[in-house]
Amino acid sequence: MPDPKRQLPRRVYPLRVLGMGLGAVVVSVVLWERNASVVAWLYMALITLAWPHVAYQLSRRSADPYRAEIRNLLVDSALVAALVPLMHFNLLPSVLLLTLTMVDKITTGIHGLWARSLPGMAGAAAASAALTGFHWAPVTSMLVIIACLPVMVLHTLSVSVVSYRLIRKVSQQNQLLDELRRIDALTGLYGRGHWQEQAEATLRRHHATDEPACLVMLDIDHFKQINDRHGHTVGDEVLRALARIVLNNVRATDCAGRYGGDEFAIVLRGMHLDNAILVAQRIREQVQALQLHDLPSLRFTSSLGVAAADHRHNSLRAWTNAADAELYQAKAAGRNRVSAGAMPVLAPVV
Numbered sequence: 256m257p258d259p260k261r262q263l264p265r266r267v268y269p270l271r272v273l274g275m276g277l278g279a280v281v282v283s284v285v286l287w288e289r290n291a292s293v294v295a296w297l298y299m300a301l302i303t304l305a306w307p308h309v310a311y312q313l314s315r316r317s318a319d320p321y322r323a324e325i326r327n328l329l330v331d332s333a334l335v336a337a338l339v340p341l342m343h344f345n346l347l348p349s350v351l352l353l354t355l356t357m358v359d360k361i362t363t364g365i366h367g368l369w370a371r372s373l374p375g376m377a378g379a380a381a382a383s384a385a386l387t388g389f390h391w392a393p394v395t396s397m398l399v400i401i402a403c404l405p406v407m408v409l410h411t412l413s414v415s416v417v418s419y420r421l422i423r424k425v426s427q428q429n430q431l432l433d434e435l436r437r438i439d440a441l442t443g444l445y446g447r448g449h450w451q452e453q454a455e456a457t458l459r460r461h462h463a464t465d466e467p468a469c470l471v472m473l474d475i476d477h478f479k480q481i482n483d484r485h486g487h488t489v490g491d492e493v494l495r496a497l498a499r500i501v502l503n504n505v506r507a508t509d510c511a512g513r514y515g516g517d518e519f520a521i522v523l524r525g526m527h528l529d530n531a532i533l534v535a536q537r538i539r540e541q542v543q544a545l546q547l548h549d550l551p552s553l554r555f556t557s558s559l560g561v562a563a564a565d566h567r568h569n570s571l572r573a574w575t576n577a578a579d580a581e582l583y584q585a586k587a588a589g590r591n592r593v594s595a596g597a598m599p600v601l602a603p604v605v
């Protein structure tokens with residue numbers, strides 16, 4: 256991929272040619288109005304027409320084109336400031352060109368570049384005033400106003416387009432970051448943070464409307480042994496396969512997340528405990544029957560704890576603790592089973 260810093264001179268070159276060219280139109284009209292000398296015309300042509308090409312060659316030949324281009328940007332500002340005395344301080348073009356060169360420094364996004372350009376601008380304006388003689392004629396004619404329009408319009412539009420692209424890129428990247436934050440990369444289930452937000456919302460709705468909801472905590476049995484015997488890659492494959500089973504058994508309105516290493520949490524919205532137990536049983540059975548494509552001999556099981564949302568659950572922590580306690584029961588009772596609150600521990604169907 257081309258280095259964007261090395262590409263900078265090539266990107267800036269046409270913009271500088273265009274900007275300085277449009278500036279030249281403005282200054283030419285002012286010089287023409289005041290019957291400027293040949294020297295003044297040459298001076299203007301050197302700055303506006305020759306400089307962009309010199310700048311390009313300087314940065315292209317430099318060992319560090321990026322730094323060279325920053326230097327060129329500072330020279331741009333100084334040269335534009337030098338045009339002001341040449342125009343006898345004609346008000347509109349002077350203010351316009353100085354403002355635009357400042358905007359160019361700001362839109363680079365380089366911290367403080369505009370401030371760094373100020374001493375050079377002041378020095379160049381003073382030197383230019385000394386060379387050309389200090390003439391004060393700030394009144395702007397209609398012709399000069401018209402000559403200012405193209406640079407004004409084109410510059411404003413181009414800055415707007417660049418800002419628009421930047422804003423779109425930032426918002427796309429924010430969306431991507433949000434997606435990364437929400438989704439667990441390994442399993443494709445929700446990550447813990449997003450899952451918790453959704454689970455909290457479900458619990459709040461239960462408190463507000465009495466809408467039933469159940470929480471299933473699932474943990475793979477002896478997962479450490481799978482990792483130890485077959486390696487982490489197989490362990491990861493087991494986690495992915497289990498996530499697929501979970502997703503196949505929940506509705507779009509439910510919320511399944513990876514809670515920890517080999518622990519999964521599912522919020523079943525609008526569901527009573529008896530139905531939630533059926534879902535948990537179905538998942539347990541499918542996990543037990545699962546065969547990995549690359550390692551069909553590997554079998555594993557899971558334990559699940561189910562807790563219905565209750566008014567006594569004053570926080571998500573209380574609800575997850577209740578489901579976790581059930582999960583602990585299932586593990587303690589011999590694993591590969593579902594445990595659910597008031598319901599008896601459910602032994603596996605053999």
Ligand SMILES: Nc1nc2c(ncn2[C@@H]2O[C@H](COP(=O)(O)OP(=O)(O)OP(=O)(O)O)[C@@H](O)[C@H]2O)c(=O)[nH]1
Pocket residue numbers: 441474475476477478479480482486487488489490491494515516517586
């Ligand atoms: N392959 C893989 N392993 C993980 C990942 N995250 C956590 N683990 C492993 O998961 C294992 C969890 O093991 P334990 O919590 O001790 O539980 P267990 O072996 O499943 O035993 P029981 O839960 O008591 O049945 C640890 O060995 C972790 O290293 C992961 O993303 N990929």
